[in-house]
Amino acid sequence: MSPQPSGTGRQYDVVLFGATGFTGALTAEYFAKHAPPELSWALAGRNLTKLEAVRSKLGVEVDLLEADVEEPETLRAIAEATRILVTTVGPYIRYGEPLVAACAEAGTDYLDLTGEQEFVDKMYVAYHAKAVETGARIVHCCGFDSIPYDLGVQFTVEQLPERVPIQIEGLVRAGGKPSGGTLHTAITAFSRGKQNLDAHRARRRTEPRPEGRTVKAAPGRIHRSQGFWAVPLPTVDPQIVRYSAALLDDYGPDFRYSHFAAVKQLPVVAGGIAGIGLLVVAAQIPPARKALLNRIKAGEGPTEQRRAKSWFKVRFVGSGGGKRVITEVAGGDPGYEETAKMLSECALSLALDDLPKTSGQVTTAVAMGPALRDRLVTAGITFRVLSTEDY
Numbered sequence: 538m539s540p541q542p543s544g545t546g547r548q549y550d551v552v553l554f555g556a557t558g559f560t561g562a563l564t565a566e567y568f569a570k571h572a573p574p575e576l577s578w579a580l581a582g583r584n585l586t587k588l589e590a591v592r593s594k595l596g597v598e599v600d601l602l603e604a605d606v607e608e609p610e611t612l613r614a615i616a617e618a619t620r621i622l623v624t625t626v627g628p629y630i631r632y633g634e635p636l637v638a639a640c641a642e643a644g645t646d647y648l649d650l651t652g653e654q655e656f657v658d659k660m661y662v663a664y665h666a667k668a669v670e671t672g673a674r675i676v677h678c679c680g681f682d683s684i685p686y687d688l689g690v691q692f693t694v695e696q697l698p699e700r701v702p703i704q705i706e707g708l709v710r711a712g713g714k715p716s717g718g719t720l721h722t723a724i725t726a727f728s729r730g731k732q733n734l735d736a737h738r739a740r741r742r743t744e745p746r747p748e749g750r751t752v753k754a755a756p757g758r759i760h761r762s763q764g765f766w767a768v769p770l771p772t773v774d775p776q777i778v779r780y781s782a783a784l785l786d787d788y789g790p791d792f793r794y795s796h797f798a799a800v801k802q803l804p805v806v807a808g809g810i811a812g813i814g815l816l817v818v819a820a821q822i823p824p825a826r827k828a829l830l831n832r833i834k835a836g837e838g839p840t841e842q843r844r845a846k847s848w849f850k851v852r853f854v855g856s857g858g859g860k861r862v863i864t865e866v867a868g869g870d871p872g873y874e875e876t877a878k879m880l881s882e883c884a885l886s887l888a889l890d891d892l893p894k895t896s897g898q899v900t901t902a903v904a905m906g907p908a909l910r911d912r913l914v915t916a917g918i919t920f921r922v923l924s925t926e927d928y
Contacts, residue, residue: 547617547618547619547620548577548618548619549577549578549579549600549618549619549620550576550577550578550619550620550621550888551568551572551576551577551578551579551619551620551621551622551623551884551888552578552579552580552581552602552615552618552619552621552622552623553565553568553578553579553580553581553623553625553884554581554582554604554615554622554623554624554625554626554636555581555582555624555625555626556580556581556582556588556591556625557582557584557587557588557590557591558625558626559838559873560625560650560680560838560872560873560876560877561625561626562591562594563873563874563876563877564623564625564876564877564880564881565580565591565595566594566595566877567877567878567881568881568884568885569595569596569597569599571881571882571885571916572885573889576885576888576889578599579599579600579601579602579619580592580599580600580601580602581601581602581603581604581615582602582603582604583603583604583605583606585601585603588601589601602614602615602618606626606632606635606636607635609635609638609639612635612636612638612639613639613642613643615639616636616639616640616642616643616645617643617645619645620645620646620887620888621645621646621647621648621884621887621888622636622639622640622645622646622647622648623648623649623880623883623884624636624647624648624649624650625649625650625880627649627650627651627653628653628656628725628726629649629651629653629656630653630655630656630659630725630726630729631725633649633651633656633660634656634659634660634663636649637660637663637664637675638663638664640668640673640675641664641667641668641671641673641675642667642671643671643673644671644672644673645673646673646674646675646676646887647673647674647675647676648676648679648880648883648884648887649676649677649678649679650678650679650680650682650876650880651677651678651682651773652678652680652682652683652726652772652773653725653726653773654726654733654736654737654773654776655726655729655732655733655736655737656677657677657678657773657776657777657898658736658737658739658740659736659739659740660675660677660898661740661743661744661898662736662739662740662743664898665743665897665898666897668896668897668898669896669897671896672896673896673897674887674895674896674897674899674904675897675898675899676883676887676898676899676900676901676904676905677777677898677900678773678774678777678900678901679879679880679883679901680875680876680877680879680880681711681849681871681872681875681876681879682772682773682774682777683772683773683774683777683778683900683901684879684883684901684909684913685849685851685866685868685871685918686707686709686774686775686777686778686796686851686866687774687777687778687781687900687901687902688866688901688902688906688909688910688913688920689707689851689853689864689866689920690705690707690778690781690782690794690853690855690902691781691785691902691906691907691910692853692864692866692910692920693705693853693855693862693864694787694788694789694855695787696855696860696862696864696922696925697855697856697857697858697860697862698857698858698859698860699787699789700789700790701789701790701857701858702789702790702791702792702857702858703788703789703791703792703793703855703856703857703858704792704793704794704855704856704857705793705794705795705853705854705855705856706757706762706767706794706795706796706797706853706854707774707775707778707794707795707796707797707851707852707853708762708763708765708767708797708798708799708851708852708853708854709770709796709797709798709799709849709850709851710765710798710799710849710850710851710852711847711848711849711850711871712846712847712848712849746783747783747784749790750783750786750788750789750790750791750792751790751791751792752779752782752783752788752792752793753779753792753793753794754775754776754778754779754793754794754795754796755793755794755795756769756771756775756795757769757795757796757797762797762799762854763799763852763854763863765799765800765801766799766800766801766802767797767798767799768797768798768799768800769795769796769797770796770797770798772796774796775794775795775796777900778794778796779794780900780903781900781902781903782794784899784900784903785902785903789857799852838872838873839872839873844869844870844873844874845869845870847869847870847871847872847873847874848867848868848869848870848871849867849868849869849871849875850865850866850867851865851866851867852864852865852923853865853866856928859927859928860925860926860927860928861925861926861927861928862922862924862925862926863922863923863924863925864920864921864922864923865919865920865921865923866918866919866920867918867919868917868918868919869917875918878913878916878917878918879913879918882909882912882913882916883901883905883909885912886905886908886909886912887904887905890905890908890909890912891908892904892905892906892908893906
């Protein structure tokens with residue numbers, strides 16, 4: 538059916554776009570179980586027959602909206618009909634911009650699961666100002682990229698003295714299997730090195746610097762920490778933390794964050810670096826890139842039994858003002874179960890919680906912060922302090 542916006546109100550609180558994909562279906566399942574009865578929501582996508590199958594499996598009575606990223610007018614219609622639009626359709630550099638554009642124009646909050654730095658930076662340059670004007674909150678990276686680190690660092694900052702220089706390193710450990718969508722996103726990003734750099738430089742030229750404060754995401758170096766080899770992890774996550782720190786004075790006058798994979802054995806480090814290097818090289822060669830993308834189809838993912846065995850733990854070592862603190866964020870299957878949970882709880886937080894007034898492209902820490910963290914703790918993701926000491 539087609540949405541029918543009315544006056545200044547919106548027909549829906551939340552619309553989920555992409556529920557027929559693997560992660561999208563898990564998100565719809567979680568949302569159906571946890572959305573309160575008074576919340577009005579709908580499923581959207583280009584194939585109503587597939588959406589019908591998803592709705593039937595969920596066992597809920599929600600509207601189905603036909604929309605296609607290649608038909609901007611359909612995206613405008615759903616953006617104008619809802620307060621919050623959630624999308625799981627990636628790679629976002631290929632499919633995401635029309636939805637961001639529609640939400641920024643309509644003053645509609647937008648949530649996604651991207652881990653693509655190029656996309657985040659391009660959307661800031663193109664739509665941040667419009668979103669500020671209309672009041673839309675554009676929030677990227679609302680899954681395992683990058684909520685455990687964004688909210689985990691914010692939690693760690695809260696344990697340290699106020700208005701002092703702060704330095705934090707994050708150490709990531711996880712066990713799980715990637716989906717086809719994740720593989721497609723990674724290979725696409727590896728093949729677009731120049732575009733990534735150009736997008737980052739364009740954002741740096743556009744984005745204002747925090748006044749009277751220094752905020753940095755430093756790559757760091759390989760070293761021993763907390764019983765592991767800490768290996769610099771070149772993901773979007775440290776940049777998301779940096780964006781939060783730039784917008785939140787609570788992070789102090791001089792804030793630095795470094796992001797690492799925590800690996801037990803040095804040979805694994807060497808093997809991992811070599812493997813990623815081969816993927817990056819292969820992604821530059823069209824036939825090799827095509828072969829890689831064909832190995833797993835987008836929309837596929839690990840079985841429920843495999844997901845049940847998956848886990849993640851992120852340890853943060855923070856220091857500032859003569860105090861050192863170690864914290865940890867931990868949960869289950871990072872790529873799917875917990876990602877669907879995080880994205881859904883973001884939508885519920887925007888829809889239902891009393892939040893700070895923000896607009897434009899913001900992060901989960903800025904837009905939702907402790908309110909979202911409380912939701913995630915209730916949902917089974919742990920945030921805890923492991924130790925504190927003075928130095």
